[in-house]
Amino acid sequence: MLLLNPGPVTLTESVRSSLLQPDLCHRESEFFDLQDEIKMRILKVYALDPAEWAAVLITGSGTAAVESMLAALIPKTGRLLIVENGVYGDRIAQIAAQYDIVHTRIVGDWMQEPNLDVIAAELDATPKDQRFTHLAMVHHETTTGRLNDLHSLSKLCRERGIKLLVDAVSSFGAEPLDFSDESLVGIAATANKCLHAVPGVSFVIVRRSALIQATCRTYYLDLVRLVRLQDQRNTPFTPAVHAYYALAAALREFEKQGGRSARYQHYSALAEQVRTGMEALGIESVIPISQSSVVLRAYRLPTGLTYARLHDALKAEGFVIYAGQGDLSKTLFRISTMGNLTAADICRLLEGVAKVIEPKDELTFT
Numbered sequence: 376m377l378l379l380n381p382g383p384v385t386l387t388e389s390v391r392s393s394l395l396q397p398d399l400c401h402r403e404s405e406f407f408d409l410q411d412e413i414k415m416r417i418l419k420v421y422a423l424d425p426a427e428w429a430a431v432l433i434t435g436s437g438t439a440a441v442e443s444m445l446a447a448l449i450p451k452t453g454r455l456l457i458v459e460n461g462v463y464g465d466r467i468a469q470i471a472a473q474y475d476i477v478h479t480r481i482v483g484d485w486m487q488e489p490n491l492d493v494i495a496a497e498l499d500a501t502p503k504d505q506r507f508t509h510l511a512m513v514h515h516e517t518t519t520g521r522l523n524d525l526h527s528l529s530k531l532c533r534e535r536g537i538k539l540l541v542d543a544v545s546s547f548g549a550e551p552l553d554f555s556d557e558s559l560v561g562i563a564a565t566a567n568k569c570l571h572a573v574p575g576v577s578f579v580i581v582r583r584s585a586l587i588q589a590t591c592r593t594y595y596l597d598l599v600r601l602v603r604l605q606d607q608r609n610t611p612f613t614p615a616v617h618a619y620y621a622l623a624a625a626l627r628e629f630e631k632q633g634g635r636s637a638r639y640q641h642y643s644a645l646a647e648q649v650r651t652g653m654e655a656l657g658i659e660s661v662i663p664i665s666q667s668s669v670v671l672r673a674y675r676l677p678t679g680l681t682y683a684r685l686h687d688a689l690k691a692e693g694f695v696i697y698a699g700q701g702d703l704s705k706t707l708f709r710i711s712t713m714g715n716l717t718a719a720d721i722c723r724l725l726e727g728v729a730k731v732i733e734p735k736d737e738l739t740f741t
């Protein structure tokens with residue numbers, strides 16, 4: 376079965392077999408070697424300086440990393456502006472509410488780019504003593520496959536001395552991220568999306584200077600304690616040891632395959648193959664190509680075809696596709712090109728789709 380959902384992804388054999396390494400106690404030096412290696416390789420993905428940035432590992436899914444980042448990096452006196460255009464932006468707002476973080480939401484149309492004029496107006500409208508200190512947003516909004524324009528948003532932040540927190544859970548490892556941007560203080564990501572490891576480990580990359588102002592609102596997800604202990608080759612709790620094995624193997628493979636830009640090129644080729652193939656079958660992509668990620672794209676369900684029928688037919692051919700979230704499940708479906716996939720796999724997928732919508736035609740995709 377090939378997984379075309381946005382994580383967990385189809386594994387390579389080397390990552391899968393890495394799970395079968397010897398049992399390991401998380402208080403032994405071998406575990407801390409593994410932890411150090413993972414932290415080092417995560418920073419290498421975007422060539423980050425370990426003196427300036429810390430990669431902090433968390434046992435939990437991607438949401439745990441987003442939650443840890445938000446709970447720590449907005450001081451008690453801080454004010455957060457949340458820019459939303461999908462399910463994961465909404466989740467940031469739910470987390471902020473959970474921790475009583477003072478926040479305002481700008482909820483945009485899920486099918487549109489964030490409106491920079493509206494955001495700038497909001498940032499400038501508040502009285503001086505109530506200025507926003509932080510802005511949080513999703514980089515790749517997996518709800519629709521939209522790649523939000525971090526570059527323009529961070530410019531608004533830089534001009535006003537506002538710090539930027541990014542959910543890059545479904546873009547880290549493939550899409551470009553500009554860590555030289557001085558407004559950027561934290562990004563959250565996970566092992567089992569563009570890095571091709573297994574679920575169980577997520578991480579925050581935090582600018583070390585931002586830790587001075589950090590606060591503690593949560594016990595298990597306390598980012599400051601996690602950084603401190605991991606810097607000392609330690610860990611507060613039992614980590615998902617086997618998921619660490621897989622993440623180290625996946626990161627080694629990632630480097631061998633040419634790193635972040637090679638992964639971007641690979642995804643980009645597959646995503647375009649899907650898009651042009653779907654177009655030939657009369658199935659439109661939902662987001663303009665210039666605003667789309669290479670990681671996942673959403674397509675409009677052809678009239679008369681339900682998601683359930685498409686899903687079940689493709690599952691019978693060996694592919695798991697993904698529904699739209701909420702009301703979007705009636706109108707669209709999603710195809711992710713993360714994981715161990717090849718152009719030949721995409722050809723077979725498109726032949727499968729052709730069979731569902733035009734059962735009599737013999738279409739081939741090469």
Ligand SMILES: *Cc1c(COP(=O)(O)O)cnc(C)c1O
Pocket residue numbers: 381382436437438439441463513515516517542543544545565
């Ligand atoms: C997958 C994802 C998450 C986290 O989901 P988990 O199920 O907790 O791993 C968060 N944000 C985005 C943008 C995602 O795509």
